[in-house]
Amino acid sequence: MVIDCWIDNMKLIYDNVTxxxxxxxxxxxxxxxxxxxxxxEYLDPSKASPGAYFKDIGNMLVEKLGYVRNHSIRGAPYDxxxxxxxxxxxxxxxxxxxxxxxxxxxxxxxxxxxHSMGGPMSLIFLQRQSQTWxxxxxxxxxxxxxxxxxxxKALKVFAIGDDLDAYFLRQSIxxxxxxxxxxxxxxxxxxxxxxxxxxxxxxxxxxxxxSTLKDYLxxxxxxxxxxxxxxxxxxxxxxxxxxVEVHCLYGAGVHTVERLYYKPGTSIExxxxxxxxxxxxxVNLRSLEACKHWQGNQKHKVYSQIFPGINHLGILxxxxxxxxxxxxxxxQ
Numbered sequence: 116m117v118i119d120c121w122i123d124n125m126k127l128i129y130d131n132v133t134x135x136x137x138x139x140x141x142x143x144x145x146x147x148x149x150x151x152x153x154x155x156e157y158l159d160p161s162k163a164s165p166g167a168y169f170k171d172i173g174n175m176l177v178e179k180l181g182y183v184r185n186h187s188i189r190g191a192p193y194d195x196x197x198x199x200x201x202x203x204x205x206x207x208x209x210x211x212x213x214x215x216x217x218x219x220x221x222x223x224x225x226x227x228x229x230h231s232m233g234g235p236m237s238l239i240f241l242q243r244q245s246q247t248w249x250x251x252x253x254x255x256x257x258x259x260x261x262x263x264x265x266x267x268k269a270l271k272v273f274a275i276g277d278d279l280d281a282y283f284l285r286q287s288i289x290x291x292x293x294x295x296x297x298x299x300x301x302x303x304x305x306x307x308x309x310x311x312x313x314x315x316x317x318x319x320x321x322x323x324x325x326s327t328l329k330d331y332l333x334x335x336x337x338x339x340x341x342x343x344x345x346x347x348x349x350x351x352x353x354x355x356x357x358x359v360e361v362h363c364l365y366g367a368g369v370h371t372v373e374r375l376y377y378k379p380g381t382s383i384e385x386x387x388x389x390x391x392x393x394x395x396x397x398v399n400l401r402s403l404e405a406c407k408h409w410q411g412n413q414k415h416k417v418y419s420q421i422f423p424g425i426n427h428l429g430i431l432x433x434x435x436x437x438x439x440x441x442x443x444x445x446x447q
Contacts, residue, residue, distance in 0.1 A: 123139065126292050135201060136297060155190040180445065195296075213225045213227075229258050230259045238357050241359060257443060258362065261365065261398075265303050265351060266402055274335055277293060311325050312326065315374055316383075319377065365422070366403075366424065374392075
């Protein structure tokens with residue numbers, strides 16, 4: 116019952132005239148703790164272990180480098196359900212937070228540390244700033260498991276949901292909330308890194324490619340998914356370099372869905388078999404390593420490093436990754 120209540124509260128209602136979403140009637144959702152690292156170190160204020168997020172990185176910065184929470188470590192949370200087109204307030208507040216933190220720390224340029232969807236969110240933010248501003252305020256961007264070019268897993272979630280790797284949750288139940296998130300449509304595979312003719316969904320009667328993805332989404336009764344994509348694909352297709360030094364860190368060698376396969380005799384109302392390929396368990400390798408396209412296309416260096424066997428969330432607590440971050444920040 117608790118999960119059902121949470122799902123009902125977290126669902127978004129889409130208006131295809133205004134191209135925006137709203138919360139259900141009677142529900143008011145706030146993004147807590149702006150600027151406070153606690154809200155990104157733990158997704159659950161009880162500090163229960165399943166809710167730990169940037170916790171290990173925060174502790175490392177404090178214990179090894181002498182950083183101070185709410186002074187030299189800041190947190191920038193946002194509504195993960197919504198895509199860039201509805202997060203304009205976040206981009207403005209982030210600029211103010213960076214300038215405030217810069218001034219409070221003897222005008223030392225700020226390093227942005229982003230995970231998963233935070234990678235492309237940071238890219239959009241940096242693309243909007245002048246080079247003069249970035250040269251003054253930004254030291255570098257450290258990206259962990261950046262979803263630069265989308266992921267086939269987003270398509271899988273629209274089809275059957277996702278259990279968030281929690282044994283007590285069912286993907287079929289969570290799907291009701293997940294398919295209402297425009298961010299999921301934004302993170303569908305990008306035309307920059309998937310060919311239009313590449314098969315993403317295979318059935319006995321028909322194969323669906325990137326060019327016919329709209330048909331599949333309508334056939335599985337999630338037409339809003341295509342609307343979400345239309346509203347936000349422009350952000351995916353603008354892959355200009357960020358104009359700052361980049362450290363692009365990601366896992367690989369972990370089974371990651373790359374195609375949905377409906378066995379003969381089944382329909383698309385059934386659960387597909389997941390055909391697996393390379394990636395970090397959540398994001399396909401071609402998307403994770405897309406940041407390498409910036410090498411040689413901007414004056415700032417772009418470093419790219421694979422961490423074999425490290426999955427999408429494991430990268431946040433892997434000792435080798437923590438050591439890498441420590442090294443980058445030690446020479447700042």
